[in-house]
Amino acid sequence: MSAIHHPHHLPTSISSSTSAFLGQNNFNTRTQSVPLPVRSNGSCKCVATPSAEKSANTTKVSRNANMAKLQAGYLFPEVARRKAAHMLKYPDAEVISLGIGDTTEPIPEVITSAMAKRSNALSTIEGYSGYGAEQGEKPLRAAIAKAFYGHLGIEEDDIFVSDGAKSDISRLQVLFGSDVTMAVQDPSYPAYVDSSVIMGQTKQFQKDIEKYANIEYMSCTPENGFFPDLSKVSRTDIIFFCSPNNPTGSAASREQLTRLVQFAKDNGSIIVYDSAYALYISDDNPRSIFEIPGAKEIAIETSSFSKYAGFTGVRLGWTVVPKQLLYSDGFPVAKDFNRIVCTCFNGASNIAQSGALACVSPDGLKAIHEVIGFYKENADIIMDTFNSLGFNVYGGKNAPYVWVHFPGRSSWDVFSEILEKTHVVTTPGSGFGPGGEGFVRVSAFCHRSNVLEACRRFKQLYK
Amino acid sequence: MSAIHHPHHLPTSISSSTSAFLGQNNFNTRTQSVPLPVRSNGSCKCVATPSAEKSANTTKVSRNANMAKLQAGYLFPEVARRKAAHMLKYPDAEVISLGIGDTTEPIPEVITSAMAKRSNALSTIEGYSGYGAEQGEKPLRAAIAKAFYGHLGIEEDDIFVSDGAKSDISRLQVLFGSDVTMAVQDPSYPAYVDSSVIMGQTKQFQKDIEKYANIEYMSCTPENGFFPDLSKVSRTDIIFFCSPNNPTGSAASREQLTRLVQFAKDNGSIIVYDSAYALYISDDNPRSIFEIPGAKEIAIETSSFSKYAGFTGVRLGWTVVPKQLLYSDGFPVAKDFNRIVCTCFNGASNIAQSGALACVSPDGLKAIHEVIGFYKENADIIMDTFNSLGFNVYGGKNAPYVWVHFPGRSSWDVFSEILEKTHVVTTPGSGFGPGGEGFVRVSAFCHRSNVLEACRRFKQLYK
Incomplete structure (x- = not known):
């Protein structure tokens, strides 16, 4: 991968790659100047690194071997980096972002x-x-329990308020430690796998199959309705499961989740259920894992106001750790998580918590549902567009993501083709794991006019 | 330790303990109902745990062995729990908290x-x-670099904005991983040691000496002016160093920090310098480790607006990872930290960042210094009180903490005596490590009237 050094230290070439998680680790070069991509509202800021007269100024501290296992950059900063490079190449282009799932609509005034x-x-x-x-302000914990888990037996003290689901996923990994095994849907939100690698739960990345050793990848494809064939899944300690799914946009049915819960019970596993998109569900699929009987003894649920109230920048989420969930020795998981929260975190911003409390007020919930409805209309427009162009299109109905199939093609190639020819940023499916290869995720988080314009360009490109 | 179960599940007895870190691990009992203390603005909320019919509902996931090493509760929730128990015992008492270092004065209106x-x-x-x-909004990173590191060669891209120093300490531990060794001042802020235990850097807690195996405790006493005798300190990978120190209130001099930097250079260690109280320094001691030549190649600095602008609830801090800091193989530490921040964190609340930007405006800085000046006056009053009573008193001058010596006595006994007889909450020195035994930390974060009243009661108790 060549990188022409621009005055702003931006690599201006966009190369395609067929490997998952962004292919080669292009940050491992030690003896030359390597730019460090830093996302900053669409522009890209780079930290220049010293052209190391090694040994001279190095410490004697060894780099964390788990960090060295990580492949290239975290997906979304990498997408942002390529977007920024594209904008440098085409300074006059009207670039539209349907890439990173970042909300665009104002937060309702009541909030x-x-x-x-x-x-x-x-x-x-x-x-x-x-x-x-x-753990969060008491009235907020109570209000979240009531609003989202009213009749499910989840109580105020089961709710841990946080600065967002991503931070909580990482804290959960610290909670579990390095000795657990884990499973993820393939494809899935990269933070699950990357945080597992960082904690040392995995072995090396296997370039041939584009998977980390010691992670169970549960294949989710159109063929299995994006729900894994559990008869083929090995037992792990932890099962990360996201529904409605990011990136496939698919929501698991009650029957599927009942099977998943039974699978976890049979194996003595803990499910970490990511329900960050639950309110996007249109049909009667469960909005919480705790709708499934017995789930409180085997599941944790993490969620967020990011995609409901446009809180991606405000930062407010929560994690439910039921007191019924016990380790093999009978010790309550919630007690250790409480200790993690007390030792490694100091609570979410009080201002954000006031916003969250407004979110779950009657007026707030009404306003939230309007915002969600708006993004769901966007998803409809995007689905209709790709459907009309003859693509196989998934998701969209119960989620703000449309998962478009480009059979036989590299996701990064399609990403680059769309960016180059339409100035629209998407997200390459292979960035979510090898199971995402051949797909592109199109986000419905966008102003309406931009969605319409992007769809017009898609129609021109793929007519 | 007996615990009479109150309707609110609060242990109402306050027992003394001579062991550090709260003595026996009273949370390890699996087969009986154990209350889980949860701090909540001075009152105490408990999560009842099931009186475990074990095996029946347990998962097969093993509890993280590192979590099991932790001794009892994290210090400050434990202090809050005892305060709450005291308030139940004496519902009419006017309890004054000089315990946890929690700001009490309103945030300046400009912020x-x-x-x-x-x-x-x-x-x-x-x-x-x-x-x-x-990593934080670009204007804020630039403003922090300018305001606090103007002539020290620290640049905007060296600054990582966060939700607070405590979270960053934990993220730094995740960065370093489980294979590093670490040193801490003894006594010190408990988050350093506890996060090290959680990450698996330590071995078991040794009850006889009240220390975790595999941590280097750097003794800080009145005899050595609260600066460790480095000739007696073993080499470690990481050295946590807090100045002005929490809890001793002592600020290291330029000459001492120069020795510390040289020590780290000689050993190839990385210093994690906690400067959360730097603006409380009255004399010409350094306010940043980067005032010491060569520190950029061996140090990280973490800080926060919590104790400057009353941001304990708003949550906004930062960590400086200079691009010159390299692992033994020449890989820049900042690159891996950037990856941690991108994978395990999603940025600080944008609203809090706007507040921080106002903090470092000319008006904001002026307002901040007024708030700090107020708390420093409180510290003077507390120091004068204990001095007048014949105690040996340390700290206070360059920090919002007064470190009072009660030679030969147990810190928890003194804590309980003061609470029982004056209804004033302090913090037992031994909660900060075995080196804090025989001391009590008195916080200057309090309304003036309460400081005066607390001091009146101290004078009555110890006249």
Whole structure:
């Protein structure tokens, strides 16, 4: 991969790659200047590294061997880097991003005004508050339990409020430690696998099959309706499961989740259920794993206001760790997670928590559903477009992601083709694991006019 | 330790303990109902755990052995639990907290109005923003670099904005992994040691000496001026060093830090320098490790607006990882930290970042210094009180903590005595490590009237 060094240290060439997780680890070169991509609102800022007179200034601390296992950059900064490079190449192009799942619509005023009010109150003696509970403010924990788990037996003290699901996934990995085994849907949100690698749960990346050793990849394809054939899945300690799924957009049915819960029970596994898109479900598929009887004894659920209320920048999520969930020795998982939260985290921003409390008020929930409805209309438009062009299209109905099949083609090639010819950023399916090869994820998080314009360009390219 | 179960599941007895880190691990009992303390603004909420019919509902996932090494609860929730128990015992008592270092004074209006403005803007098309850069918004990174490291050669891209120093300490431990060795000041902020235990860098807790095996405890006492005798310190990969120190309140001099930097260079170690209290320094001691020549090649610095601007609840800190800092193989530490930040974190709340930007504006800095000045006056009052009572008193001058010596006595006994007889919450020194035994930390974070009242009660108790 060649990288012409621009004054801003941006590699301006966009190369295609057929390997998952961005192919070669192009950050491993030690003796030459390597740019460090840093995402920054669409532009790309790079940290120049010293052209190392080695030994001279190095410490004697060994690099964490698990970090060295990671392949290239984390997916979304890499997509942002390529977008930025494209914008340098075509400074006049109207680039539209349907790539990273980043919300674009304003936060409903009922929510922002609650945050502004809390902000202002912090400058008053009566309204000031310092450290909150690490687990979240009590009224918010209660409100989340009621709003999303009202009749499911999940209680206030099962809810751990956080700065977002991604941070919680990482904290859960720290909780489990390096000795557990894990399974992921293939394809899946890269944070599950990458955080597992960082914690040392995996062995090396196997370039031939584009998988890390010691991770169970549960294949999710059009053929199996994007639900893994559990008879072919080996037992692991932890099963990460995301529904509605990012990136495939597929929501598991009640019957499928019942089978998954039974599978976990039979194996004594813990499911980490990512329900960050649950409110995008249109049909009667479960919105929480805890709708399945017995799930409280085998599952953790993590979720977020990011994709409901446009909180991707505000940062507020939560994780449910039921008190019924026990390790093999009978020790409650929630107790250790509580310790992690108290030791490694100091609670979510109090202002964001006030926003979240407004989100789950009657007016807030109504406003949220309107925002979600808007993005779902976007998804419909994108689905209709690719359907009309003869593609096999998945997802979209219960999720803000449309999963478009380009059989026999490399995802990164398609990504580059679409970017080069339409100036639309998507996300290459192979970035979510080898099972995503041949697919491209198109995000419905966009202003309406841009969705319409992107679809017009898609029709021109693939007519 | 007996625990009478109150309707709210609060242990109402306060027992003394001479062991560090809260003595016996009273959470390890598996077969009986054990309350899980959860701090919540001064009151205590407990998660009841099932009176485990073991085997029946347990998973087959083994508990993380590193979590099992941890001794009892994290210090501050434990102090909060005892405070809550005390309030149940004496419901009419006017309890004053000089315990946990939690800010009490309102945030200056110049800062809260910036956060309110950003909150409101998020409901507009022009003002909305989604995911920000994981490393922080560019103007904020630049402003922090300028405000605190103006002439020290630290640049915008060396700054990683975060949700607070505690979270960053944990992320740094994940960065380093389980194979490094570490040193801490003894006593020190418990998050260093506890996060090290969680990551598996240590061996078991040794009850006889009240230390974890495989951690180097650098003794900081009145005799050595609270700066370790480096000739007695074994080489470790990582050296956590906090100045002005929490809990001793002592700030290291330029000459001492020069020796520390040389020590790290000689050993090829990395210093993680916690400067969260730097602006409390009155004299010309360094406010950043990067004031010491050569420190950029051996040090990381972490800091926060928590104790400057009352941001303990707002959550905004930063970590400086200079691009000059290299692992033994020449790989830049900043690159791996960038990967950790991108994979395990999604950036600090955008609203909090707007507040931080206001903090480092000329008006904001002026306002911050006023708040700090207020707390420093509190520290003076507390110091004068204990001095007048004939105690040996340390810290206070360059820090918001006063470190009071009770020679020959157990810290927890003194903590309990003060709480029982004056209804004032302090923090037992032994909670910060065995080197804190015989001391009590008195925090200056309090309303003035409460400081004066607490000091009146101290004078009555110890006259």
